Amino acid sequence: MRGGDDGNEDGGGTALLDARDVHVLRDGRALLRDVSLTVRPGEHWALLGANGAGKTTLLSLLGARVHPTHGTVEVLGRRLGTVDLRELRSLIGHVDPRHPLRSALRVRDVVLTGLTNSVEPQPRWAPTPEQKERAERLMGTLGLAGRREARWTTLSQGERGRVLIARALMPEPRLLLLDEPATGLDLPGREQLIEALDALREEHPGLATVLVTHHLEELPPGTTHALLLREGCELARGPVGAVLTDDQVGKCFDLPLVLGRHGGRWSVRVARRR
């Protein structure tokens, strides 16, 4: 599916992200080929594909971490290659599960480092009362109110993930990128994360998100659009109802699949061979 034919490109609202005909080549190999994606305020995209399909590579482009080899990427109206990537990055919430914090900071202080865009608190920097209040609100939305004084080193993986989402949201980004946020979570951890993401979407209706995952079960009910990647190419892109079909998701993972949807959540199983 190409730009303009998915019912998304000409919709209302200014695009927060606009990637067109993007290719990424590394060591002579195409990691992405001819991929396009437009994300508007209030849209919540799922980026799905098997291991090695190119999901993280695409998220790195959208997060202004790398340049495309061919094609164009506009983030918040600014084209990669013509502006300082660091400045652009500060406008995007990028939740990286490999956050390199090693010290025993308290949850509330980790959340506040989102404002200085640093791993550790900056010396001589102090938050304003409004910033502290925002941190409290976000911790509440993400189910961390009771853990605000807990130390980073003692947190469960699920708690860490939710702290990093609150941290990424501190500078009030219009765009939040999430790379496999449910990886390694147990069932309660995954469900808390999904609930928190949906609460976030309701509280911030203008926020757009792009979430990378292998698993349809991890998609929050508020997911509006999906892009399926296979071997660096896009298989389908558009509203979830049109994209998440047995046939298309089956091609994406190279398996005969049967999808289900209950209470807004997706399930998937391999179709029985006759």
Ligand SMILES: Nc1ncnc2c1ncn2[C@@H]1O[C@H](COP(=O)(O)OP(=O)(O)OP(=O)(O)O)[C@@H](O)[C@H]1O
């Ligand atoms: N810097 C690089 N140089 C060469 N190849 C790379 C580089 N980064 C990633 N790759 C390769 O590009 C392909 C796509 O990688 P990417 O991490 O984007 O996939 P993915 O869909 O996120 O995979 P996974 O689900 O396993 O995380 C993989 O085959 C990977 O080995």
